[in-house]
Amino acid sequence: MSALPATPTAALDGVLQRHGHCPTELLQILIEAQDLEGWLPAQTLTHIAQSLHIPRSRVEGVAGFYSFLYTQPVGRYRVLFSDNITDRMLGNTELMDALCRKLWIEPGKLSEDGLVSIATTSCTGLCDQGPAMLVNGRAIGQLTHRRINEIAEMIRQQRPLELWPAEYFQIGDNIRRKDSLLNLDMKPGAALAAVIELGREGWLQEVQKSNLRGRGGAGFATAVKWASARNASGEPKIIVCNADEGEPGTFKDRVLLNSYADLVFEGMTLAAWAVGASEGFLYLRGEYRYLMPQLEAVLTRRREAGLLGHHILHEPCFDFDIRIHLGAGAYVCGEETALIESLEGKRGTPRIRPPFPVTKGYLGRPTVVNNVETLAKTCLIALAGGEAFAASGTAQSAGTKLLSISGDCAEPGIYEYPFGVPIARILEDCGASDTQAVQVGGASGVCLAGYEFQRRIAYEDVPTAGAFMIFDGSRDLFDVARAFVHFFAHESCGFCTPCRVGTSLLQGFMDKLADGHGAKADLADIDWLDRLLKNASHCGLGSAAPNPVIDTLQKFRPAYERRLVSLDFEPAFDLDAALAEARQLTARDDPGAHLHTHEEEEK
Amino acid sequence: MTKQFLLDGQPVPFEDGQTILEAARKAGHYIPSLCWHQDFPPHGSCKLCIVKAAGRHVSACATPAKEGWEVESNTPEMNGERRGLLQMLFVEGNHFCPSCEKSGNCELQALGYEYEMLTPRFRHFFPERPVDASHPDMLLDFNRCIFCELCVRASRDVDGKSVFALTGRGIHKHLTVNAESGRLADTDFSKDDLAARICPVGVILPKGRGFTVPIGERTFDTETIRSRTLKEEKS
Numbered sequence: 001m002s003a004l005p006a007t008p009t010a011a012l013d014g015v016l017q018r019h020g021h022c023p024t025e026l027l028q029i030l031i032e033a034q035d036l037e038g039w040l041p042a043q044t045l046t047h048i049a050q051s052l053h054i055p056r057s058r059v060e061g062v063a064g065f066y067s068f069l070y071t072q073p074v075g076r077y078r079v080l081f082s083d084n085i086t087d088r089m090l091g092n093t094e095l096m097d098a099l100c101r102k103l104w105i106e107p108g109k110l111s112e113d114g115l116v117s118i119a120t121t122s123c124t125g126l127c128d129q130g131p132a133m134l135v136n137g138r139a140i141g142q143l144t145h146r147r148i149n150e151i152a153e154m155i156r157q158q159r160p161l162e163l164w165p166a167e168y169f170q171i172g173d174n175i176r177r178k179d180s181l182l183n184l185d186m187k188p189g190a191a192l193a194a195v196i197e198l199g200r201e202g203w204l205q206e207v208q209k210s211n212l213r214g215r216g217g218a219g220f221a222t223a224v225k226w227a228s229a230r231n232a233s234g235e236p237k238i239i240v241c242n243a244d245e246g247e248p249g250t251f252k253d254r255v256l257l258n259s260y261a262d263l264v265f266e267g268m269t270l271a272a273w274a275v276g277a278s279e280g281f282l283y284l285r286g287e288y289r290y291l292m293p294q295l296e297a298v299l300t301r302r303r304e305a306g307l308l309g310h311h312i313l314h315e316p317c318f319d320f321d322i323r324i325h326l327g328a329g330a331y332v333c334g335e336e337t338a339l340i341e342s343l344e345g346k347r348g349t350p351r352i353r354p355p356f357p358v359t360k361g362y363l364g365r366p367t368v369v370n371n372v373e374t375l376a377k378t379c380l381i382a383l384a385g386g387e388a389f390a391a392s393g394t395a396q397s398a399g400t401k402l403l404s405i406s407g408d409c410a411e412p413g414i415y416e417y418p419f420g421v422p423i424a425r426i427l428e429d430c431g432a433s434d435t436q437a438v439q440v441g442g443a444s445g446v447c448l449a450g451y452e453f454q455r456r457i458a459y460e461d462v463p464t465a466g467a468f469m470i471f472d473g474s475r476d477l478f479d480v481a482r483a484f485v486h487f488f489a490h491e492s493c494g495f496c497t498p499c500r501v502g503t504s505l506l507q508g509f510m511d512k513l514a515d516g517h518g519a520k521a522d523l524a525d526i527d528w529l530d531r532l533l534k535n536a537s538h539c540g541l542g543s544a545a546p547n548p549v550i551d552t553l554q555k556f557r558p559a560y561e562r563r564l565v566s567l568d569f570e571p572a573f574d575l576d577a578a579l580a581e582a583r584q585l586t587a588r589d590d591p592g593a594h595l596h597t598h599e600e601e602e603k
Numbered sequence: 604m605t606k607q608f609l610l611d612g613q614p615v616p617f618e619d620g621q622t623i624l625e626a627a628r629k630a631g632h633y634i635p636s637l638c639w640h641q642d643f644p645p646h647g648s649c650k651l652c653i654v655k656a657a658g659r660h661v662s663a664c665a666t667p668a669k670e671g672w673e674v675e676s677n678t679p680e681m682n683g684e685r686r687g688l689l690q691m692l693f694v695e696g697n698h699f700c701p702s703c704e705k706s707g708n709c710e711l712q713a714l715g716y717e718y719e720m721l722t723p724r725f726r727h728f729f730p731e732r733p734v735d736a737s738h739p740d741m742l743l744d745f746n747r748c749i750f751c752e753l754c755v756r757a758s759r760d761v762d763g764k765s766v767f768a769l770t771g772r773g774i775h776k777h778l779t780v781n782a783e784s785g786r787l788a789d790t791d792f793s794k795d796d797l798a799a800r801i802c803p804v805g806v807i808l809p810k811g812r813g814f815t816v817p818i819g820e821r822t823f824d825t826e827t828i829r830s831r832t833l834k835e836e837k838s
Contacts (some may be wrong), residue, residue, distance in 0.1 A: 046783045055759075057768030057781035064770030064779075330772070347769070352647050352665045494750070494769075494776035497650050501691035504774040505725050525725075532687055535660040536650050572726045 011036050012044065016051045023052045024363070026062055026345030030069055031286075031326055038078070039070040065347040065493075067121065067329030068137075068286045075110055075117035077155045082132040084123035084248045085483040086406045086469055092131035095148050096120070102152035116155050122331060122487055123248035124287045127406035127469070128174045128413045136161060137289050140168045169290070173255045174413030177429065179400045180380055180392065181263075181373075182416050188262045189307050191382035195273055196315050204230070204274045207378065209386025211398040216242060216334075216371035217441060217465035219397075222378070225368055226274045228358040232366035237277035239268050239320075240362070240369045242339060244285045246331035247442030248487060249467030252402040253372040255414050257284075257291050260376060261298045265322060267375030269307065270382055272320040275368055280322035283339050286329045295324055331491035332541050336369040338493065349495045350539035373402055373466070393419035397458040405430050407439075407470035415468075417457065424453040426468065434473045437556070442467035443484035444544030447477070447551035478559035481548040482510040488545035499542030502533045506546065512572050513563045519570035523560060526553070608672040617668040624652050624663035627676070628836040633829045634676050635685060635714055637692075637803055638751035639664040641836075643760070649692075649751055651685050651714065686718045694725045695774065697732065697746035704813050705805030707821025711749060712804075713828035732777065737788035740810055747805045748778050754807060758798035766792045778806070 015032045019025035029048060034040050040063055049056035063069045081087070081096045096118065100107055103116055110117045126132035129141035138161060140147075147168070154164055175182060195203040208223035229237055241264060245253040256264055268280045284291065299322055302308045312318040325343055327333050333342045337351035340362050361367020377399060381389045390398045397419035403426065406412045410431025417426070427435050438448045440457070441464040448455065448462070455462050471480060489503040509526050512518055530546035537543045553560060576595045583593050605616045608623070610632050617626035622645065624634050637649040645665040652663040655675040663676070675681055692711060700706045714720075732745035750769065755778075758766040766787075770779045782789035793799070799807060818824070822831065 042783050055765030055768070055781050056783065057765050057770075057779060060779055061768040061770045065772050067772075347772075352645065352662075489773065492773040494771070494773040496648050497688050497691055497749075500750075500774055500776065501695045504695075504728070505691070508726060528687070532684055536653050536684060536688070538647060538650070538662075 008036055008044075009047065012047060013051070016048065021052055023054050024343075024345045026052065026054075026059065027066070027328060027342060028326060028345075030059075030063055030066075031328055034069060038076060039073050042071070045071070062345065062347055065330065066286075066327075069328050073110055073114065075115055076158075077116040078134075078136050079116065079118045079151075079155075080121040080124075080134040081118070082122075082124035082126060082130060082134070083120035083483075084127055084130070084487075085480050086127040086249065087123075087131040088479075088483060089407065089471075089475070090131045092120075092143070095131055095143050095145065098145060099148050099152055102149070103155060115158070121287075121329065122246065122491060123250075125245055125251040125254045125285075126171065127249055127251060127404065129172060130406070134287065137286070138169055139171055139287070139290055141171060171254075171258070171290075173259055175255065175259075176405075176411050176413040177415040177417065179416040179418060181377060181400055181402070182260075182414070184263065184380060184383075186263065186266075186379055186383065188266065188302065189305060189313065191266050191379040192269055192273070192307060192313055194382045195270055196313055196318070200230075200274055200276065203270070203382070206381055206386040207274065210381045210389035211386075211396075212374065212377060212381060212389065213397065213459060214371055215373035215377065215401065215465065217247075217444075217463060219459040219463055222370065222374055225358055225370070226271060228356075229275045229277070229366040229368045232359040234360075234365045236279050236365065237272075237275050238362045238365055238367040239271045239275065239277045239280040240336075240339065240343065240367060241268050241280070241282045241322075241372055241375055242334065242336065242369050243288065243372050244283050244327050244331075244334040244339060245288070245372070246285055246334045246491075247444065247465055247467055248484065249404060249406055249439065249442045249469040250465060251404045251406075252414055252466045254288060254291070256372050256376055256402075257288065257295060261295055262302070263376040263379050264372055265298060265302055266307070267370075267378045268322055269312065269320055270378045271368055271370060271375060273318060275366075277366075277368070278319050278321075280320060281343055281362075282322060282324045283327060283333070283343060284324055285327045285333075289326060292324060292326070299324070330493075331487075332493045332539070335539050335541060338539070339369060340367060347493070349493050350541075371465070394456070394458045394460065396460045401457055401464070402466050403457070403464070403468045404466050405468045405470070408432060408435070408472035408475070409470050419458045420456050422454055422456050423448060423462070426457070427453065427470065430470070432470045432472070435470055436473045436475060437471045437477055437480075439469040439471070439480065439548070440464045440467065442469075443487050444540070444547055447480075447548060447555065449555040476559055477552045477556040478510075478513070478563065481552040482514060484548035485510050485545070488541065492541065492545070496536075496538035496542065498532050498536040499538065499545065502529050502537075502542070503545050505529055506533070506549065508572065510549070512570075513560065515574075516563065516565060517570050517572065517574065518560075518564045519566040519568055520564060521569045523553070523564075606668075606670045608668050608670065608674055610674045611677050615668075615674075619667075621668055622664055623654060623656065623661070623666050623668050623672075623674060626668045627663065627674075628833060631833060632676070633833055634663045635717065635828070635832075636664055637710055637714070637749060638753065640753055640756075640801070643753070643756050646752060646756070649749065650688055653684060653688075654681060682718055685714075686720050687724070689715055689718055689720050690722075690724045692749050693720070694723050694727045695730070696748060697729065703747070703805045704808055705747070707816075707818050707824045709805055709823070710803035710828060711747075713823035716823070717828050728774070735780070735785075735787050736810075737786040738792060738810075739788070740794040741787065741792065741799055742808045742810050743778075743780075743787055744806055744808065745778055749804055750776060750778075751803060753801045753803065754778075754798040757801045758792075758796060762796040762798055764791055764796065764798075766790045766796070766798060 213219040333348040338348040489507040494500040647665040735743040
């Protein structure tokens with residue numbers, strides 16, 4: 001390949017050197033090693049294993065886990081179409097077909113000249129400006145047939161990405177409604193100065209008074225988490241900002257990191273002050289890699305301003321710094337113990353809990369993992385005090401919530417509301433009409449039907465990490481649920497039996513229904529699988545995986561029932577489809593090369 | 604005074620730090636498992652040891668027992684879930700018991716009998732998993748792998764070799780060996796390793812002998828996995 005450096009081993013050694021030959025950096029090393037040749041040949045894995053003095057099998061195990069690491073060749077142009085349901089509603093399937101046709105390739109396959117490969121990927125967090133794609137890791141939104149034509153042409157001409165039109169890569173914030181957080185215009189360091197004044201204990205008390213709860217969805221009290229880590233033994237303590245925003249339909253962290261990075265980093269430093277932590281990580285999902293340079297620039301500026309590093313703001317016992325750690329396409333790493341495994345350079349498999357990360361987290365040290373939005377919000381508490389923060393929102397849900405709104409509405413984007421806002425109000429504000437259902441909280445969240453639109457966004461009613469996808473009367477809720485089931489099957493880490501096999505079986509049942517082979521017996525099996533996944537899974541991914549099916553089966557059952565061909569039983573095995581390969585081999589497609597089912601013959 | 608919890612209504616004594624599974628088996632109550640091994644820390648992946656403790660589903664192998672807990676295990680509901688999990692393990696791999704050298708000594712098969720699994724229930728996945736016969740002494744038949752990682756753990760933590768590892772993700776997860784060629788012969792694996800004899804199913808098998816004990820006279824042909832496990836646990 002032309003992109004190969006003259007001496008790949010020398011370049012690879014440079015990568016290893018930069019990461020201090022440290023095995024905990026394995027994922028970062030693999031990501032950068034892949035940049036050299038576009039994929040990870042077997043010899044590269046061997047070389048990395050030898051240099052790090054770890055078994056090759058471990059390197060292969062990690063390389064095989066992450067969607068964005070390739071142990072088989074991929075195209076010099078690697079096109080990944082974002083495949084959230086919102087992208088599908090905006091026509092991503094047709095656009096992908098068009099691009100494949102123009103470039104003469106099949107999805108998921110590499111072109112013979114090694115020029116291009118095209119496939120789908122899980123939601124890229126651009127639902128407000130979809131359909132979207134990643135080309136060699138760079139995000140392009142607002143795809144149209146015109147853009148696809150231009151992209152096909154540029155790929156054919158092998159034009160370097162740097163020479164593609166700059167407007168392709170412009171990702172807008174689309175902030176539509178601001179409240180306390182998005183209106184905050186804080187001078188970097190102001191919140192830090194305030195909490196140093198308060199002292200560590202005083203600051204923790206303010207956070208407690210604020211009733212701040214985690215914005216990642218689970219809603220755990222932030223002050224309790226911080227206090228537990230503070231009281232736990234083990235040094236140095238760690239603050240992790242979870243920016244692995246993988247939940248389909250969520251993109252608020254993208255906007256916070258793009259335009260409010262100072263608030264996020266300051267929030268991490270505020271957490272460090274409370275906990276007594278000295279090391280911080282921003283775990284950035286691979287899909288947001290394009291934000292790396294500007295985030296690094298903010299970190300550098302903050303170090304120069306004395307807001308990171310030794311003796312922060314001249315405080316003698318306050319040392320804290322932040323490193324950015326890239327993910328590589330694994331939704332499960334949003335689960336905090338899987339995230340920590342990934343930070344340690346391992347496969348993103350969730351750990352057995354307890355022990356919880358606040359006592360034994362990163363490398364066995366007390367570790368706080370907070371959501372991007374949670375950390376940004378602590379700046380508000382530092383500046384105006386805990387009571388002022390607790391004054392807005394509802395009794396159990398203090399403050400505001402950022403919602404990522406997408407789907408069938410006039411103005412998709414970011415909306416900040418005080419907790420307690422009714423669904424109906426949100427729908428009105430974003431210009432949604434004829435709304436049939438809203439999926440709140442992403443694929444793992446809850447599907448609300450029309451009769452529930454008076455319910456409110458709050459931990460005590462409809463909790464959410466922020467995704468808000470709208471489906472109008474023209475949408476088929478079965479398709480929505482099926483898309484989410486496919487998502488979970490793709491993202492299951494495969495550790496435990498119920499999730500590994502169950503998500504695939506569920507996908508099989510949904511596909512069987514979609515193909516018109518469903519029977520009532522299948523609905524009973526789906527029910528049974530839903531329950532087993534919920535009960536027996538090792539982590540939240542598996543137990544949330546059946547949510548979209550449970551909700552839509554309950555609230556939109558006709559969408560399932562109209563797909564049933566039989567009230568009893570119908571086999572999943574399709575005799576005619578089994579002959580497809582033989583037909584292709586013999587170049588036949590005449591009636592004699594088809595098996596007709598008994599029923600069809602009778603007609 | 605010793606602490607105790609109730610397992611299916613019967614008191615089970617335990618010491619602090621003991622898991623539900625350890626305490627139950629010590630007291631003569633059987634809770635099934637595939638990935639658990641007394642010489643290793645709990646793994647918690649197969650989920651066959653699933654019980655309901657204080658109304659919540661937990662893995663008995665990984666959950667420390669708690670004073671006064673009411674734990675449900677040998678109930679139609681829990682056994683039904685276990686049967687379902689076994690069916691899942693059977694359909695995701697390629698398990699042809701009649702032609703398998705491990706038949707009769709296989710824990711997966713024995714549990715299938717124990718939990719009255721009469722059909723596979725779900726569609727078979729029929730994955731393509733070529734065997735590795737490269738090693739002079741041992742054969743790898745990946746078709747039967749259930750991802751308990753006992754070989755991974757034994758090779759890494761006891762043999763000190765890390766011959767085995769898992770790669771891939773989700774339903775595409777699979778066992779791999781520590782060699783660029785992907786061949787067992789190119790690793791330092793030995794038939795004397797603990798990893799060579801720890802597989803609960805028929806993935807890692809010795810070459811050069813087969814059916815030395817006739818089917819019908821093998822471990823689980825003559826004794827159920829339930830009574831054998833409880834006997835081993837006591838010794």
